[in-house]
Amino acid sequence: MRWLQRHIRPEQIREFSLLLLIVAAVLIFGSMIDGYYTSRTFNRIASSVAIITVVAVGQTLVVLTRNIDLAVGSIVGCTAYFTGAQLAAHHGLPPVVAVLIAMALGCAMGAINGALVAYGRVPSIIVTLGSLAIYRGILIDYSGARTVTTDSLPKWLIDLPRLNFITIGDLDIRAMFALAVGIVVLFQIGTSFLNVARRFYAMGSNPDAAELIGMPTRQIVFSAFVLSGTLSGLAGFMFLARFGNITVEAARGMELQVVAAVVVGGVNIFGGSGTVFGAMLGAIMIAILEQSLFRLQISEFWRDAILGLLILMAVASDAVILNRLRAIWSRTELKLVTRPGTGAAP
Secondary structure (H helix, E strand, O other): OHHHHHHOOHHHHHHHHHHHHHHHHHHHHHHHOOOOOOHHHHHHHHHHHHHHHHHHHHHHHHHHOOOOOOOHHHHHHHHHHHHHHHHHHOOOOOHHHHHHHHHHHHHHHHHHHHHHHHOOOOOHHHHHHHHHHHHHHHHHHHHOOOOEOHHHOOHHHHHHHHOEEEEEOOEEEEHHHHHHHHHHHHHHHHHHHOHHHHHHHHHHHOHHHHHHOOOOHHHHHHHHHHHHHHHHHHHHHHHHHHHOOEOOOOOOOHHHHHHHHHHHOOOOOOOOOOOHHHHHHHHHHHHHHHHHHHHOOOOHHHHHHHHHHHHHHHHHHHHHHHHHHHHHHHHHHHHOOOOOOOOOOO
């Protein structure tokens, strides 16, 4: 038991249990849905996972600082529509430029939210709830009730969702899914080993202490929202590539899926703990439920209700189970501390 407590953290137990739940969900839905274990099912789930995961990475950084970003759905919708409108009007626009446009717009939106939260001292839930509606209203006004259609977009964008990164047996790993995994790996390494990135955890664990020791707490919160907006902009480009036909309703309600993915993935809603990898596992769980319930012809209302239930269960488990595990781990670590004058651990 002591070896286990030395080498494994409570959050890792949460991630392992979530991995088991994902396997169980796949087995259960596979027994209920004909033709479930096919490459087509995998690609559908992977396409959904890719978009949710990219947004969830940014949301994780925000939640680690004891904040929340409810505007991510509107940012994804705005960037998807605006980028699609530009590509429809300028077919010669290079792919890299299109991606940068989406990310820059998302970055600007995230910066507005971050400035209000970090420097205006307005609670994040108020700021992002307001900007969720404002950004959507701007999109409605900008669109003029027009739809960006697939036939108006360049061919390279339409073909992008089917672009393979690698083929393993009968499974085709799409480029967008590989991109999402790459982003998770990058941010997981960064938040695990870089001192700058570790400040997100310090800020969320104890904001007052972080400020007392001289950490730039306002800049940390601001950068979290900027990164969240930037990644939401990238997800907006991916959303455009996946669906093609973009209306003012694009990505409405995505914030619920993203928050569910982050919380179910083990990121503490009260800040200070959790991993980007766990958020990706949460996104996989959400995507499996979404696609499988859709194939079982479960209404959208009940799908949203299940997501809400998952959020409540995840928060409850954080408050009860994980807190209990952390207390046990803390007591064990205190026992291993060398007593003054003894030269050895008790």
